[in-house]
Amino acid sequence: MKDLQRLNNPYCDDKVLCSCAIFGMMDSTGKVFSGEPVFRAMINMQERGNGLGAGFALYGIYPEHQDYYALHIMFTNRDCRHDTERFLETAFQVERSEEVPTRKTAGISGEPLVYRYFVRPKPQGTNFVNDDDFVVQSSLKINSELDGAFVVSSGKNMGVFKGVGYPEQIAEYFRLDDYKAYIWTAHSRFPTNSQAWWGGAHPFCMLDWSVVHNGELSSYGANRAFLETIGYKCTLFTDTEVMSYAVDLIMRRQKLPPEIFAKIVAPPLWEEIDRMSEDEKELHTALRSVYGGLLMNGPFSVVIANNNQMIALTDRIRLRPLTAATRGNFLYFSSEEASIRLVSPELDNVWTPMGGMPVVGKIGSLPKPDDSRKRNTSAARPMAEVAR
Amino acid sequence: MNAPRNNSRNAIQAPQRKASDFRIRSNRLAEFSVERDYDKCIKCEVCIRQCSFDVHYYEEEEDLIKHRSEDCVGCQRCAVLCPTDALTIRPNPAQYRAHGSWSSEHVKDINLQAETGGVVLTGAGNDKPMPVYWDKLLINASQVTNPSIDPLREPMELRTFLGAKPDGVEIENGKLVTSMPPQVQIETPILFSAISYGAISYNVQKALAEAAVELGTLFNTGEGGLHPDFYKYRDHAIVQVASGRFGVHPDYLNAARIVEIKIGQGAKPGIGGHLAGEKVSESVSITRMIPAGTDAISPAPQHDIYSIEDLRMLVYAIKEATNYRVPVSVKIAAVHNAAAIASGIVRAGADVIAIDGFRGGTGAAPKVIRDNVGLPIEFALASVDKRLRDEGIRNRVTLIAGGGIRSAGDVVKAIALGADAVYIGTAALIAVGCTLCQKCYSGKCNWGIATQDPYLAKRVNPDIARKRLVNLVKGWSHEIKEMLGGMGINSIESLRGSRSQLRGIGLTTEELNVLGVAPAGN
Numbered sequence: 001m002k003d004l005q006r007l008n009n010p011y012c013d014d015k016v017l018c019s020c021a022i023f024g025m026m027d028s029t030g031k032v033f034s035g036e037p038v039f040r041a042m043i044n045m046q047e048r049g050n051g052l053g054a055g056f057a058l059y060g061i062y063p064e065h066q067d068y069y070a071l072h073i074m075f076t077n078r079d080c081r082h083d084t085e086r087f088l089e090t091a092f093q094v095e096r097s098e099e100v101p102t103r104k105t106a107g108i109s110g111e112p113l114v115y116r117y118f119v120r121p122k123p124q125g126t127n128f129v130n131d132d133d134f135v136v137q138s139s140l141k142i143n144s145e146l147d148g149a150f151v152v153s154s155g156k157n158m159g160v161f162k163g164v165g166y167p168e169q170i171a172e173y174f175r176l177d178d179y180k181a182y183i184w185t186a187h188s189r190f191p192t193n194s195q196a197w198w199g200g201a202h203p204f205c206m207l208d209w210s211v212v213h214n215g216e217l218s219s220y221g222a223n224r225a226f227l228e229t230i231g232y233k234c235t236l237f238t239d240t241e242v243m244s245y246a247v248d249l250i251m252r253r254q255k256l257p258p259e260i261f262a263k264i265v266a267p268p269l270w271e272e273i274d275r276m277s278e279d280e281k282e283l284h285t286a287l288r289s290v291y292g293g294l295l296m297n298g299p300f301s302v303v304i305a306n307n308n309q310m311i312a313l314t315d316r317i318r319l320r321p322l323t324a325a326t327r328g329n330f331l332y333f334s335s336e337e338a339s340i341r342l343v344s345p346e347l348d349n350v351w352t353p354m355g356g357m358p359v360v361g362k363i364g365s366l367p368k369p370d371d372s373r374k375r376n377t378s379a380a381r382p383m384a385e386v387a388r
Numbered sequence: 389m390n391a392p393r394n395n396s397r398n399a400i401q402a403p404q405r406k407a408s409d410f411r412i413r414s415n416r417l418a419e420f421s422v423e424r425d426y427d428k429c430i431k432c433e434v435c436i437r438q439c440s441f442d443v444h445y446y447e448e449e450e451d452l453i454k455h456r457s458e459d460c461v462g463c464q465r466c467a468v469l470c471p472t473d474a475l476t477i478r479p480n481p482a483q484y485r486a487h488g489s490w491s492s493e494h495v496k497d498i499n500l501q502a503e504t505g506g507v508v509l510t511g512a513g514n515d516k517p518m519p520v521y522w523d524k525l526l527i528n529a530s531q532v533t534n535p536s537i538d539p540l541r542e543p544m545e546l547r548t549f550l551g552a553k554p555d556g557v558e559i560e561n562g563k564l565v566t567s568m569p570p571q572v573q574i575e576t577p578i579l580f581s582a583i584s585y586g587a588i589s590y591n592v593q594k595a596l597a598e599a600a601v602e603l604g605t606l607f608n609t610g611e612g613g614l615h616p617d618f619y620k621y622r623d624h625a626i627v628q629v630a631s632g633r634f635g636v637h638p639d640y641l642n643a644a645r646i647v648e649i650k651i652g653q654g655a656k657p658g659i660g661g662h663l664a665g666e667k668v669s670e671s672v673s674i675t676r677m678i679p680a681g682t683d684a685i686s687p688a689p690q691h692d693i694y695s696i697e698d699l700r701m702l703v704y705a706i707k708e709a710t711n712y713r714v715p716v717s718v719k720i721a722a723v724h725n726a727a728a729i730a731s732g733i734v735r736a737g738a739d740v741i742a743i744d745g746f747r748g749g750t751g752a753a754p755k756v757i758r759d760n761v762g763l764p765i766e767f768a769l770a771s772v773d774k775r776l777r778d779e780g781i782r783n784r785v786t787l788i789a790g791g792g793i794r795s796a797g798d799v800v801k802a803i804a805l806g807a808d809a810v811y812i813g814t815a816a817l818i819a820v821g822c823t824l825c826q827k828c829y830s831g832k833c834n835w836g837i838a839t840q841d842p843y844l845a846k847r848v849n850p851d852i853a854r855k856r857l858v859n860l861v862k863g864w865s866h867e868i869k870e871m872l873g874g875m876g877i878n879s880i881e882s883l884r885g886s887r888s889q890l891r892g893i894g895l896t897t898e899e900l901n902v903l904g905v906a907p908a909g910n
Contacts (some may be wrong), residue, residue: 007672021485046736113651130803132634139602216533216534217534218876218877218882218884219532219877219882219886220886220888220890221804221886221887221889222881222882222883222885222886223882223884223886224888225777225885225886226885228777228778229776229780229782229783231780232779254556254557255559256556256559259557269543269545270545270547271543279562279563279564280562282564283562283563283564284558285549285571285573286564286566286568287554287557288549289549289551289568289571290556290568290783291555291557292879292881292884293881293884293885295879295882296877297876297878297879297882297884298530298534298535299534299535299875299876316878317537317878319534319535324811332426340603341632345445365893
């Protein structure tokens with residue numbers, strides 16, 4: 001069992017402290033586009049990072065292999081690649097494997113090998129678990145048992161590219177100018193511990209769910225205790241890891257919608273719940289009492305994506321910045337409005353979502369400001385919309 | 389000097405003794421020394437009327453108030469009420485010759501037993517200077533990377549739900565379809581611990597019940613039943629089913645928000661209870677459903693629970709009797725294998741586990757048990773919470789920690805160690821007036837708390853007592869909010885089980901491991 005904690009948290013802090021810039025851009029028609037505006041937006045927020053971690057999640061980049069799980073795996077040496085490939089061949093049908101193309105980039109050093117594998121689980125015997133769970137379990141197994149290997153992303157028709165450097169350096173290194181995607185999310189990191197590790201950069205990803213996160217969860221210990229009780233193993237000691245596990249538990253495994261996810265991690269205040277209709281009160285009371293340990297308390301803003309949607313959310317009292325905007329078919333999320341204005345000076349709508357109010361953009365439907373801008377007496381009203 | 393005394397004293401039924409009555413009854417040194425400043429004493433006889441232990445008496449020949457220090461229990465009632473501050477009660481400066489092994493307490497107890505041949509009784513909680521681990525834990529606060537929150541300007545939430553929680557919820561069309569196990573909402577994570585009517589007076593239990601109503605929390609009947617007058621507080625009552633089954637009937641069970649099966653008590657793990665017949669007044673007898681004046685004896689075990697599967701049967705018998713409307717709690721004393729026992733209790737179907745540490749109070753217990761049996765609540769709580777988490781069943785039960793919670797700081801530390809809420813008993817009684825003289829078992833409580841003597845019991849005005857209890861819990865709740873805000877969180881559930889908010893100071897590695905906290909500075 002290798003020690004990811006030592007790698008990502010060399011001083012054994014309770015958790016790794018970090019702050020960040022986040023950005024997301026989606027074409028709601030599902031058409032792919034170049035990441036050039038995303039890179040410019042991130043350069044514009046350079047002050048929010050310190051070059052110790054950056055990354056991108058790209059959706060729609062592998063249409064020719066869209067029925068295969070695309071595993072992006074980092075290796076610190078060749079031996080561990082062989083071990084990992086042996087493991088993959090026993091468990092999966094590997095359709096294709098290749099090194100992720102890179103180019104020499106000034107300022108990037110200590111880079112690991114990064115490979116991608118397009119795989120499908122082999123038919124299993126009596127120990128049947130569904131394909132998604134099998135991929136998750138295999139990824140966690142590689143991460144915790146195979147020394148030097150780390151699964152960066154594992155979804156279909158998507159991939160995560162991340163490492164140590166500023167966002168534009170990471171984009172340059174992984175030749176992201178060669179890709180086109182219909183959702184791009186991006187992250188730049190400001191960790192307060194001095195060392196940085198490629199696997200510890202954002203986005204964090206389980207299957208096609210990716211998370212970029214700007215936050216410092218004051219409730220980390222309680223969140224971690226809750227998730228570990230359910231069986232998740234927190235190995236990286238970061239807020240984003242617990243946020244990713246919460247996404248996996250609530251939205252993938254328990255299949256609750258993003259609007260409910262928001263009400264779990266950033267719930268309305270009791271005084272708001274007390275004013276709701278009986279049905280809503282019953283629902284929110286149950287959410288808070290069942291999932292109290294997943295209340296992400298303290299400052300965060302987060303952009304979550306999967307193949308069908310891009311979601312933005314801030315903490316319940318909105319202690320971290322987030323701006324949402326739309327222009328034509330495009331949806332933008334950013335830590336700073338200036339970055340959105342830089343790439344799209346004209347906007348149809350631009351707004352600041354209220355704390356705890358999710359902005360959900362789906363392929364085929366853009367969000368409207370009213371859904372998330374007002375926190376009227378209602379957390380009630382948006383919930384009624386969930387009902388429809 | 390020898391002017392005739394005011395005749396009014398004849399109207400007062402205070403004990404009159406002559407100096408010649410004074411005799412050495414024992415070769416035990418007095419525990420306390422009563423010192424009277426005769427320059428200040430105005431012979432008003434308040435002290436005589438206040439002391440149920442007959443320490444003070446009027447000596448007619450000398451026209452002086454005198455006292456018998458060896459009967460003094462150190463409750464300070466006379467000193468507090470003396471209008472001229474003439475009285476000072478202090479530990480007796482005269483002591484046996486100092487000895488590192490044979491303390492004065494040992495010598496006195498041996499003498500007492502040599503005189504009586506009985507068990508040395510005591511009340512309240514363990515008073516020995518054993519380590520208090522709350523005092524060796526320090527709480528975290530936010531600086532720079534995550535902001536602290538100001539509870540005077542921002543909402544700060546303490547609402548807590550007691551009861552089992554499912555693994556997840558299902559929602560259809562915006563409506564909850566999961567049927568939730570019974571939940572009890574409380575507005576602050578502080579509950580009043582089990583204290584029976586019988587052990588305490590009617591007025592004090594009334595004050596606890598009314599304070600619970602005002603605070604939005606719960607009081608606990610203890611094992612003494614629920615007085616007919618108190619059914620109006622049913623929405624705030626936890627009712628106990630203990631080994632004596634006193635006062636247990638269908639209406640009683642259905643009057644409760646939570647039914648608690650009492651297996652053990654922190655002050656006296658492994659043994660039962662004994663309410664002396666003297667304390668079984670007519671009113672207590674109605675409540676307990678036993679004849680007045682008879683001893684109320686609670687057996688050590690519940691005689692229908694000799695195993696975990698028996699406990700399961702009682703848990704479900706109660707659930708059947710209450711139509712699955714109320715959570716069932718099981719209260720155990722903190723003992724060495726508490727973690728395994730708690731795991732079994734969850735599997736037996738309990739919705740709440742209350743763990744009572746060895747510093748918890750009692751109305752009466754053998755001193756040798758109180759001072760030698762059990763476990764600190766800090767260790768028991770930490771190991772139970774860890775075990776239930778390791779087994780993935782922590783959400784199926786609410787954990788209530790009690791037994792030595794003395795301040796809001798202790799509450800915050802208990803919740804960070806894994807408690808959902810805490811029980812306070814001793815702290816509540818101190819708020820009402822208790823000075824921890826430890827004579828609860830005598831029924832002669834001068835503060836009117838642990839007594840059924842109407843003359844003494846009326847000393848507690850239930851309205852004032854209610855107000856003092858409400859003030860205490862409100863004050864603690866404000867302090868908890870301040871500490872939460874300091875940690876940068878605005879809801880109590882974000883503290884629950886968050887042991888990284890704690891650091892241990894002056895603890896061994898083994899102690900830190902049991903508590904699951906890192907050392908200070910780490």
